[in-house]
Amino acid sequence: MGDLDADQAARVICAAADIALVLDAHGVVRDVAVAKADLGLGGAGAWLGRPWAETVTDDSRPKIQALMHDALADIPTGWRQVSYPGPEGAADIPVLYAAVKVGAGGRVVAVGRDLRSVASMQQRLLLAQQTVERDYARLRHLETRYRLLFKLSSEAVLFIDSASRKIVEANPAATALFGDAGKSLVGRVFPHGLETEDADALETQLASVRAIGRAEDVTARLGPARREVMVSAALFRFERNVQFLVRLSPHGADADGTLVTHTRARLLEVVDNVPDGVVVTDMDGTILSANTAFLDFVQVATEAQVRGRPLGRFIGRPGVDMTPLIANLRELETVRQFTTVIHGDVGGSTTVEISAVAVPHADRPCLGFILRAVGERDEGEGSGVTAVTAPRSVEQLTELVGRVSLKEIIRETNDMIEKLCIQAALELTGDNRASAAEMLGLSRQSLYVKLRRYNLGDLSSAGTS
Template sequence: MRFTAPRTALGDLDAEAVAALVSAAADIALVLDSDGTVLDVACNTDEIAREVGDARSWCGRPWAEIVALDSKAKTEEMLRAAEAGQPSAWRHLNLITPAGGTLPVLFCAVRVGNAGRSVAFGRDLRPIASLQQRLVDAQSSLERDYARLRYAETRYRLLFQMSSDPVLVVDAESGRIVEVNPATERIFGSSHRPEVGQEFLSLFSAEGRRAVELLLAGVRTAGRGDEVRATLAFDSRAVDVSASLFRQENTVFFLVRLLAVATGDETAVTVAKQKFKLLKLMESAPDGFVVTGPDGRIITANNAFLEMTQLATEDQARGEPLDRWLGRPGVDLEVLLANLRERGPVRLFPSTLRGEYGAQAEVEISAVAMMDGSTPCFGFAIRDVGPRFAPSQGARSEMPRSVQQLSELIGRVPLKDLVREATDVIERLCIEAALELTNDNRASAAEMLGLSRQSLYVKLRRYGLGDLASGQGST
């Protein structure tokens, strides 16, 4: 709608008054000649003025040169419309500022006077663009939130459907079932499977309903409740019922889990299966495992032990004393059995294991006593630890490791054997101490011990101490 009487209402306006009106009507205004060349520029706000900078650089240049490439065709259309005496449609143009930036402006060109000049009125689009960007960011944030909710719901559905335990979701207000997972068929079967909308308490017998009601009341009040046992209505079978409370929007729900109570026969079958699995695991274990009687004779052994002792079948080991292959006969096994009887389980006892054809390995033994009726039997887990130690340590495993081990042999081994073992232990410890004090200087260690160097080398070989190949000549 235009002014009906502009000459009468506005009167005779001079150029200054018109300029003021144009500046007030637009954020930025361009005065163009008939060819579209910029004659003058006006900015209504300080922010636009700072963005445009020295706008006088636009004067004398075609309007199409001070806009971005995608806006050139729009300026030509607007100039043609203004030349025809028709106000052009508002078009979005991107002005190129003298500093090289871009300024989004909504322009409309109007022809003024009879000299073929036009005035392009511009409105700053940056506030609108900022608002649009905020709207886009808000929409993107909502989409991300919706996606997270969808993923969370998908995970919940997957867990709910794949759960091995029967689970039901019950509306806390109405007491009716809202959701049921497929595992409930294991208890109820396909014919009595709970349905959505069914009353939850109807699943239980009269005796069981009271217990379940008390459970749900406690969960509603305290947020948790102890598991209760109830009988089902259709076959009087006992189930354990547990429940937890959660909220979704403004509605409260119970998450109820049902667990069938195993009968005596089912429990026995389950235990038997577990024992069978345990035996299979021990039989295929990578470490040796041996069960002996109270006299130390082998009752059973797994394949790893047979491989370490170079035996072909378990029959070759059954009935034989374990110390036939373990450590020194009459020493290591006696120490193990004594500790088992007096102190309980033994862990990481170092020893050696000999094969039938001369193979020998460093081992660690863990042992435990087991009661078979009134007669105890002993289980030995034997692990090959040879790769952990240097080859020079191999000979040291032929003797007891400590004075405590020697004291435990008293009464089980003849005194002369104990004296010989004690002498070997003390001699080895003295040589080790001398080598440590002399920083592995063999000549100084021999002098400290009152031995010749040759005698020291003999004892070093005997106890497997030091690197004789590299250190025999050290002084």
């Protein structure tokens, strides 16, 4: 290539580089050629006559001096990255330079390559690496929290391989629940330590979860104490493995799954078995929960039959007793000795005395009622209906004000007067039913009906008196 002239040599250099500089022995720029129009060095023409080191950023000047020193000493220079100040507010422009001495006058030619694409890629790589490191740190924190929660949870939790049914992981609560303190549950086949019928129920539950993704909770007994637990199961995928997440909640957990203490569990058991009816409703009187005695009052077999129904369906007359009762509860938060009648689903009724309390500031506001029977059941004539004991004094009537409507009070007053008149007639006639009926202006049959209504006298001899 010895026959190349200066112009041809310049074109070769420009074609091989994004930018080319011709420098004298003192590093002063004598010529500039920029082959890449979008390089962003629009003022490169102003470099002529200026030292090359003054056109770059401060941290790149030592690199320029090293390039010039090696080139003038005929030492092969390596590629060095230098930076030019970018437009105002923009990033610096990186250029990769190599320099070589040409001719006998100490001239140096520096050729440069645009590194912006490489720098952008490096920047993206750095950001990606930082993102990965942040995600990795977050995953470590999540795993630490998970491990801590898994260890401290009071509920037994198991991870079970869906294919082999082997326990993959178990928390300390599960080990204590199974009564295997000091022994690891990992590797054992689930269900472990259960009665045969309970194991079959759990197998059915897991098969249902695997097939359709959900199943009803089942009750099982496990451990040496045969402790009853509620078993819930869910399915999830981990990489290519499918596992069951099994949660075992001891009986004594409330409806939303929150565990209660043993003392609270005993209290709930007592409340469920007291002879007085106990029922909890929402603030509008819809039944949320009830004990066994209340179910006996309303003549149903299970709590599910009353849950979600208005309490007013069973108490007094619809809208008459419950409306003022709930209004007083919301205002006063407590009501004592509210006398009314509770009706059963099959027709029976019982006179009860209600004490109630409102809990409006709880997470779930509710009303609580305690019902105590005060009437006596009348089983005569096979009616199965309890006789309602009429008020026995004016004081009892006045106590009804605010509890029931005026129409109801008037009816109770008539009943009280009628009962007192019948009692007086029987006393005056020496319990002679025929004379008492004549005195009261009633037929004997009407008198017998009223005697039966008010549960007065011995009705077994009604046909012979």
